[in-house]
Amino acid sequence: MLNTKKDDFLSYLKGKNLLITTHDSADLDGFVSVIVLKFFFENFFSNQNIYLTFSKLSKYTQNFVVKFLQKFPDFNFPSKNDENFSDIDIIVIVDTNNIEQIKLSSALNLEVPFIFVDHHLDLKKNYGRNITSLNLIFENYSSTAEIILELIDNYDFNLPIPYKYLLISAILTDSGFLKYGNTETIKHLLNILQNGIDFQDVLPLLENETDISKKIANIKGLQRAKLIRADSWLIGISHVSSFSASVASTLIKVGFDVGIVYTKEKSKYRISARAKKNVCLKTGLHLGKVFNGISNVDGGGHDGAATLNGENDLERTLNEIIDSIKRTLINYKPL
Numbered sequence: 001m002l003n004t005k006k007d008d009f010l011s012y013l014k015g016k017n018l019l020i021t022t023h024d025s026a027d028l029d030g031f032v033s034v035i036v037l038k039f040f041f042e043n044f045f046s047n048q049n050i051y052l053t054f055s056k057l058s059k060y061t062q063n064f065v066v067k068f069l070q071k072f073p074d075f076n077f078p079s080k081n082d083e084n085f086s087d088i089d090i091i092v093i094v095d096t097n098n099i100e101q102i103k104l105s106s107a108l109n110l111e112v113p114f115i116f117v118d119h120h121l122d123l124k125k126n127y128g129r130n131i132t133s134l135n136l137i138f139e140n141y142s143s144t145a146e147i148i149l150e151l152i153d154n155y156d157f158n159l160p161i162p163y164k165y166l167l168i169s170a171i172l173t174d175s176g177f178l179k180y181g182n183t184e185t186i187k188h189l190l191n192i193l194q195n196g197i198d199f200q201d202v203l204p205l206l207e208n209e210t211d212i213s214k215k216i217a218n219i220k221g222l223q224r225a226k227l228i229r230a231d232s233w234l235i236g237i238s239h240v241s242s243f244s245a246s247v248a249s250t251l252i253k254v255g256f257d258v259g260i261v262y263t264k265e266k267s268k269y270r271i272s273a274r275a276k277k278n279v280c281l282k283t284g285l286h287l288g289k290v291f292n293g294i295s296n297v298d299g300g301g302h303d304g305a306a307t308l309n310g311e312n313d314l315e316r317t318l319n320e321i322i323d324s325i326k327r328t329l330i331n332y333k334p335l
């Protein structure tokens with residue numbers, strides 16, 4: 001990240017009252033990015049209010065918070081959301097660049113500008129109030145936490161140990177424990193870890209006891225899976241009533257190259273897809289771009305993971321997705 005970019009970002013925010021938030025059902029990366037950014041701003045700036053707010057935390061994040069507090073009982077997570085937004089000058093939105101994923105009507109109704117700090121595909125949507133020149137959107141980072149870490153690192157800022165645990169946890173989960181990471185991800189981890197944190201101490205915080213409803217969703221999703229074969233590629237389609245992302249990952253684990261799973265409630269539906277990393281690298285498949293290219297829906301994501309929300313027309317959308325994925329896979333000619 002260019003230093004001038006960081007300097008511009010911070011000098012714009014200096015002296016302004018800020019609200020930091022993230023996408024709905026905040027995952028660990030979104031949650032941690034908000035917490036660490038608030039801590040940094042509070043120490044870096046003076047005489048300005050720094051608020052944060054969440055619409056909802058994901059179940060995984062909630063479980064993490066419980067375990068984290070057993071390890072650091074004195075750590076002060078914000079006990080409740082800041083709700084008085086009357087003096088906010090600007091909103092910093094982390095871990096998404098899609099306003100549709102923010103479920104905070106009271107904050108969004110404020111007529112104030114906002115800036116994105118994110119590592120997802122830059123949707124380049126033209127939101128009138130987004131100061132695009134100040135956005136820190138870098139698709140080559142495997143987590144937003146790494147962008148925040150680099151920002152902080154520049155200013156010789158000493159982060160207390162619990163905050164380091166938070167950042168490591170976010171980087172590990174968002175990079176799929178490095179499966180989706182790169183050399184920079186490892187450098188970022190090394191950077192935090194070398195100051196006296198034992199890697200093995202972090203891992204227990206990230207263990208996930210799968211609850212029974214998720215297990216059942218995974219099993220039912222597998223039972224209902226339909227196989228579509230395109231050349232030597234295997235695409236799996238299934239449906240569940242919740243946990244579609246987890247089920248899509250499960251499809252990949254059992255042998256599908258691409259897993260597509262939908263949930264439907266009345267006319268509204270949600271589609272999650274996962275693809276094997278090596279399939280994306282080989283064929284150029286980018287699920288985020290596929291989803292973003294479907295008309296009349298709201299979708300996006302990464303090459304190997306994407307989500308879409310739509311209304312009516314589930315069949316049409318599914319067919320469009322399958323056709324687009326098939327086309328990319330079939331066009332691939334091994335050297």
Ligand SMILES: [Mn+2]
Binds near residue numbers: 029030142143144174
């Ligand atoms: Mn993220």
